[in-house]
Amino acid sequence: MAATTSAVILAFLLPLLLLLHTLAEDRALDAAVQEAQRIAVLAANVTDPAELATLVELVDAESPRSLTVVMPGGEIVGAAPAEPVGVRTDDQDVARARAGAAFVGRTGDGAAAYVPAITSAGTAVVRSRVPESELHRGVGRATATIVGLGLLLLVGAMVTADRLARTVSAPFHDLAAAADAMREGELATRVPERGVPEAVALARALNRLAARVVGLLAAERDSVADLSHRLRTPVTALRLDVEGVTDPDVAERLHLHLAHLERTVDAIVHDARRPVRSAVTPSGDVAAVVAERIAFWTPLADDQARTLTLDLPAGPAAAAVDPAELRDVVDVLLDNVFAHTAEGVRTAVTVRTLPDGAVELTVEDAGPGLPSRDVVSRGTSGAGSSGLGLDIVRRTALASGGRLELDRSPLLGGARVRLVLGPAGS
Amino acid sequence: MAVILLIEDDAGIRSALARAMAERGHAVQWQPAGLSGLRSVIDARPDVVLLDLGLPDVDGQQVLGMLRAVSDVPVIVITARDDDADIVAALDAGADDFVTKPFGADHLDARIRAVLRRSAGSRAEQPLVAGGLVVDPRTRAATLDGRALELSRKEFDLLLALAQRAGEVVTKRDLLAEVWRLPYGGGERTVDVHLSWLRRKLGETAAEPRYLHSVRGVGVRLSPPAPETEG
Numbered sequence: 001m002a003a004t005t006s007a008v009i010l011a012f013l014l015p016l017l018l019l020l021h022t023l024a025e026d027r028a029l030d031a032a033v034q035e036a037q038r039i040a041v042l043a044a045n046v047t048d049p050a051e052l053a054t055l056v057e058l059v060d061a062e063s064p065r066s067l068t069v070v071m072p073g074g075e076i077v078g079a080a081p082a083e084p085v086g087v088r089t090d091d092q093d094v095a096r097a098r099a100g101a102a103f104v105g106r107t108g109d110g111a112a113a114y115v116p117a118i119t120s121a122g123t124a125v126v127r128s129r130v131p132e133s134e135l136h137r138g139v140g141r142a143t144a145t146i147v148g149l150g151l152l153l154l155v156g157a158m159v160t161a162d163r164l165a166r167t168v169s170a171p172f173h174d175l176a177a178a179a180d181a182m183r184e185g186e187l188a189t190r191v192p193e194r195g196v197p198e199a200v201a202l203a204r205a206l207n208r209l210a211a212r213v214v215g216l217l218a219a220e221r222d223s224v225a226d227l228s229h230r231l232r233t234p235v236t237a238l239r240l241d242v243e244g245v246t247d248p249d250v251a252e253r254l255h256l257h258l259a260h261l262e263r264t265v266d267a268i269v270h271d272a273r274r275p276v277r278s279a280v281t282p283s284g285d286v287a288a289v290v291a292e293r294i295a296f297w298t299p300l301a302d303d304q305a306r307t308l309t310l311d312l313p314a315g316p317a318a319a320a321v322d323p324a325e326l327r328d329v330v331d332v333l334l335d336n337v338f339a340h341t342a343e344g345v346r347t348a349v350t351v352r353t354l355p356d357g358a359v360e361l362t363v364e365d366a367g368p369g370l371p372s373r374d375v376v377s378r379g380t381s382g383a384g385s386s387g388l389g390l391d392i393v394r395r396t397a398l399a400s401g402g403r404l405e406l407d408r409s410p411l412l413g414g415a416r417v418r419l420v421l422g423p424a425g426s
Numbered sequence: 427m428a429v430i431l432l433i434e435d436d437a438g439i440r441s442a443l444a445r446a447m448a449e450r451g452h453a454v455q456w457q458p459a460g461l462s463g464l465r466s467v468i469d470a471r472p473d474v475v476l477l478d479l480g481l482p483d484v485d486g487q488q489v490l491g492m493l494r495a496v497s498d499v500p501v502i503v504i505t506a507r508d509d510d511a512d513i514v515a516a517l518d519a520g521a522d523d524f525v526t527k528p529f530g531a532d533h534l535d536a537r538i539r540a541v542l543r544r545s546a547g548s549r550a551e552q553p554l555v556a557g558g559l560v561v562d563p564r565t566r567a568a569t570l571d572g573r574a575l576e577l578s579r580k581e582f583d584l585l586l587a588l589a590q591r592a593g594e595v596v597t598k599r600d601l602l603a604e605v606w607r608l609p610y611g612g613g614e615r616t617v618d619v620h621l622s623w624l625r626r627k628l629g630e631t632a633a634e635p636r637y638l639h640s641v642r643g644v645g646v647r648l649s650p651p652a653p654e655t656e657g
Contacts, residue, residue, distance in 0.1 A: 230506070234436075236529060239530055240439065299619065300622040303618075338615050
């Protein structure tokens with residue numbers, strides 16, 4: 001940008017400066033020629049040499065040039081004595097002028113205009129000499145001004161060009177940022193349609209694309225939700241008939257399968273209802289939620305003479321789980337304790353933050369322990385919905401970047417459920 | 427025990443439900459579509475109507491509207507969609523209760539009985555009194571010996587359900603269906619916890635009950651304590 005602009009400016013300035021130089025010379029030489037011509041007329045008409053000499057000296061005194069008249073007899077009138085002039089050169093030019101030529105010749109220092117004057121006594125030669133300084137008077141200052149203006153122009157052009165470029169490119173930066181945001185899942189992003197026509201066209205196209213994607217996703221989810229709702233009708237008939245099965249073992253197994261089927265359909269409907277992307281990464285304070293749920297279950301624990309010990313960290317323990325899901329998870333774990341252990345059994349609940357920022361929730365009891373390793377696999381616990389409840393807990397843990405571990409409590413001897421939840425912001 | 431009219435287009439649900447309700451002592455008639463169902467309501471005069479909102483011929487809400495124009499019979503709507511909007515619209519249009527698919531027979535049975543109970547007692551929406559306990563369903567306020575009780579929504583609903591059947595043992599299954607609208611099988615501890623909270627609010631414990639008596643293995647009964655004798 002700068003190179004182009006300076007090249008253009010230089011291309012203008014150099015000829016301009018040259019022109020300036022030439023113009024100054026021409027002006028000075030023109031003045032010399034005119035002066036010489038006027039004096040020539042004077043010399044042709046004034047016959048008295050003394051009078052001519054006085055006039056010439058008068059003019060010379062006021063002129064920035066050196067005025068000399070060489071009379072037909074050879075005597076010099078005017079500024080001759082003060083000049084350091086090469087006689088030979090002078091003679092040549094003078095001779096040429098005496099022969100009748102009017103011209104401008106270069107001297108060692110400047111230039112001179114020679115004009116012949118026809119007098120009654122012969123041909124006189126009028127010479128008006130322009131010194132070097134007079135020849136280029138004013139060029140220096142003009143050059144400085146022009147160069148200064150040129151630089152100003154250059155700087156101004158560069159600033160304007162930069163501003164202009166920014167105005168053009170800014171909308172494209174916005175477009176790129178918006179496209180990135182959409183990629184991250186913020187499909188509600190829309191780009192303002194401004195800038196050059198190309199930017200406006202692109203912005204409009206991007207906005208239309210985003211709207212279309214949102215529409216397609218919503219339609220997709222709607223059809224999934226609709227299908228799942230339609231599934232509920234045959235499942236209802238199934239449930240009603242399963243309830244009519246008399247064989248208790250068969251009935252129990254069928255009930256578990258049915259419950260699993262129903263939860264799956266519910267999960268599909270629930271997932272289909274979620275907005276395309278929740279704007280905020282889920283985050284819930286495990287310590288606070290556990291404290292709240294324990295408070296809720298405490299009256300029942302008291303009524304059932306269960307000792308509930310609670311060990312919570314001093315401050316919040318944030319995990320990458322939505323608070324509502326967190327409440328459900330804690331409820332499932334506590335519900336399991338109440339469901340599978342007798343009254344009066346001790347239970348301990350611990351929450352602690354692990355070194356990597358993950359949050360560990362442990363629920364252990366002094367009950368009979370877990371029936372088998374397969375409790376978490378779907379519906380095989382044979383103890384109602386607890387297997388399915390733990391399945392939901394496990395899915396929540398995995399979704400947050402954590403895990404679920406089930407083993408025997410070394411402290412209390414019964415079941416120990418350890419839930420590790422990924423740190424918030426992961 | 428009740429004459430049920432089932433307006434349902436799905437044959438599977440019809441046959442299963444008819445059998446299940448008959449097992450529980452109800453007489454079931456059915457119609458496969460809205461308009462024929464409407465005729466049956468007028469002709470057969472059932473005790474309760476089960477109306478599926480997803481009927482093929484007429485929109486369920488419209489059937490409800492037309493039904494209400496000709497009859498006051500209690501109506502329970504059956505819906506597959508558990509969107510609040512649909513349910514609120516149905517209740518506003520005159521339905522007495524709703525069940526969402528899939529539902530179990532016991533759950534439905536409990537709801538039918540609750541609806542029948544409510545419609546029977548709806549003439550007299552009087553506050554229920556049991557000893558020093560007064561439960562007013564209209565203002566949703568409860569007092570014990572003149573002192574107002576601060577109850578959560580579910581706690582009040584639980585107390586009301588027990589008060590409406592004061593002296594009777596109410597199973598947890600029924601309470602789950604009536605107060606929480608949940609099928610049995612996993613949710614009964616919710617009843618236990620809320621019962622414990624209710625006890626706290628009433629100032630008693632399970633070990634030393636005054637109004638709320640748990641009958642192990644069966645359910646819970648609300649009955650006022652015997653008046654204390656002087657001396």
